[in-house]
Amino acid sequence: MALKGVKVVEMMGLAPGPLCGTILADFGATVTVVQKMDPNPFDVMSNGKRMISVNLKSKEGVNVVKDLCSASDVVIDTFRPGVMEKLGLGPELLIKQNPRLIYARLTGYGQNGFYKNKAGHDINYVGMSGVLSLLGRNKQPPNPPLNILSDFAGGGVLCALGIAMALFERTQSGKGQVIDTSMTEGAAYIGKWLFKSRNLPIWGGEPGTNALDGGLACYQTYKTKDNKFMAVGALEPQFYSSFLKGLELSEDDYSQVGNTEQSKQKFQEIFLTKTQDEWCQIFQNLDACVTPVLELDSVDTHKYRASDSSYHRDANNMVVPEPAPRLVRTPGVSTAHKPLPEPGQHTIEILMELGYKKADIEELIKKDHVYAKRKSNL
Numbered sequence: 001m002a003l004k005g006v007k008v009v010e011m012m013g014l015a016p017g018p019l020c021g022t023i024l025a026d027f028g029a030t031v032t033v034v035q036k037m038d039p040n041p042f043d044v045m046s047n048g049k050r051m052i053s054v055n056l057k058s059k060e061g062v063n064v065v066k067d068l069c070s071a072s073d074v075v076i077d078t079f080r081p082g083v084m085e086k087l088g089l090g091p092e093l094l095i096k097q098n099p100r101l102i103y104a105r106l107t108g109y110g111q112n113g114f115y116k117n118k119a120g121h122d123i124n125y126v127g128m129s130g131v132l133s134l135l136g137r138n139k140q141p142p143n144p145p146l147n148i149l150s151d152f153a154g155g156g157v158l159c160a161l162g163i164a165m166a167l168f169e170r171t172q173s174g175k176g177q178v179i180d181t182s183m184t185e186g187a188a189y190i191g192k193w194l195f196k197s198r199n200l201p202i203w204g205g206e207p208g209t210n211a212l213d214g215g216l217a218c219y220q221t222y223k224t225k226d227n228k229f230m231a232v233g234a235l236e237p238q239f240y241s242s243f244l245k246g247l248e249l250s251e252d253d254y255s256q257v258g259n260t261e262q263s264k265q266k267f268q269e270i271f272l273t274k275t276q277d278e279w280c281q282i283f284q285n286l287d288a289c290v291t292p293v294l295e296l297d298s299v300d301t302h303k304y305r306a307s308d309s310s311y312h313r314d315a316n317n318m319v320v321p322e323p324a325p326r327l328v329r330t331p332g333v334s335t336a337h338k339p340l341p342e343p344g345q346h347t348i349e350i351l352m353e354l355g356y357k358k359a360d361i362e363e364l365i366k367k368d369h370v371y372a373k374r375k376s377n378l
Contacts (some may be wrong), residue, residue, distance in 0.1 A: 001330050001331070003029040003164075003167075004028040006028070006030070007071065008032065009069055009072045009076065010034065011076060011084075012035045012036070012040055012078070013078025013106075015151045015155075015156070016078070016106055016150075017159075018033075019156030021033065021076060022048075022335060023160040024163065026048075027327075027330075029074075032050045032051075032350060033341075035052065036053070037055050044340070047339065048334075048335025049335065050346040051341040051343060052064075052346055052347045055368055056087055058367075061370060064369070066094070066097065068354065069094045069098060070094075070097050071098075073176075074102045074104060075101060075104065076159070077091075079107075080107060091103040095178070099174075102176045103179065104159055104162060104178075104181060105178065106155055106159045107181070107183070108120040108121075108124065108182070115184075121151075122149065122151045126150045126154075131187050131191040136206075137213065139208075150183040150184065150186065150187040153186070153187070154185070154190050155181060159181040216256075217254075217267055218263075219234070220267070222267055222268055223268070225272055229293035232267075232290050234289045239287065239289045242286045242288035243290060245288075246283050279292070292304070300319050310324075312334065322334050343371065344373040347365075347371065348361060348372045
């Protein structure tokens with residue numbers, strides 16, 4: 001795989017950090033998760049990674065992490081600014097020990113600025129990015145789009161991109177560097193087109209009245225007879241004509257521009273007369289930009305997706321997306337094919353790789369500097 005041989009240390013955090021580590025692991029990196037002594041009950045992203053449990057409140061535990069970072073290519077810092085420095089694991093020290101180390105910091109507001117030490121979640125970061133202001137409708141308060149924009153897109157994905165770029169640059173300079181990934185800045189950057197397109201005619205109205213945010217009847221979701229939904233994106237005239245053909249309506253009566261509410265109401269009434277599957281049949285041979293809204297639990301079995309191998313089922317029979325993008329020569333392999341590791345499962349293995357002697361490992365375990373799940377005695 002593309003990142004085979006790259007060693008990553010992931011300081012366990014919430015969603016964005018584990019996603020970043022998972023992306024790297026999906027494309028071949030060896031990712032070691034440094035977990036605190038108390039297990040994280042929300043961990044669902046450590047499949048295919050190695051797990052070491054370390055007491056970061058003890059000098060000996062911190063020294064284990066230092067040794068691990070000295071033998072690695074990347075460290076992902078998921079803590080608030082200054083926390084790693086207080087632990088003695090700041091970038092200056094670790095890069096001095098390992099000049100090729102790429103130190104990726106992943107925080108809500110970045111390392112500088114008014115809010116850098118404030119707690120927050122995706123809704124706060126996307127709110128501070130400017131993008132959330134666009135996600136309202138009918139003069140109602142903006143709705144956060146789950147935690148996709150800041151946590152995952154602006155955080156985990158962009159951090160992984162930064163790491164990949166730093167790894168490439170290192171092939172030329174031989175040096176590591178610090179990456180500062182702010183989820184707030186990341187959400188804004190993901191929305192760069194929105195910032196640059198504000199003067200285009202598709203915008204200009206209140207949120208919810210524009211072409212791409214619900215203002216057009218031909219760019220909506222509609223409920224079907226069986227309480228499912230269809231997604232309509234018939235923006236171009238030729239697609240809109242095909243869309244009306246599927247609904248058996250005349251463009252003379254329902255023009256694409258104007259009478260939006262009348263059109264919405266009519267389209268709603270018609271879509272409720274048939275099931276989602278029936279509408280799929282109707283639009284199957286019409287180029288109208290009309291598709292079903294598929295659900296997470298069945299997206300892999302729908303007749304339009306079952307053959308494209310974009311998903312697989314894990315050990316718990318849950319649907320998991322395969323890695324994207326697809327690299328034709330060196331494709332990624334989803335870590336979700338592997339089981340979720342238990343806390344401390346790889347502690348002994350990792351310490352032995354770092355050169356620790358058996359007696360030293362026993363001492364670390366005995367004094368609670370690390371936790372190890374034992375399969376047998378050393």
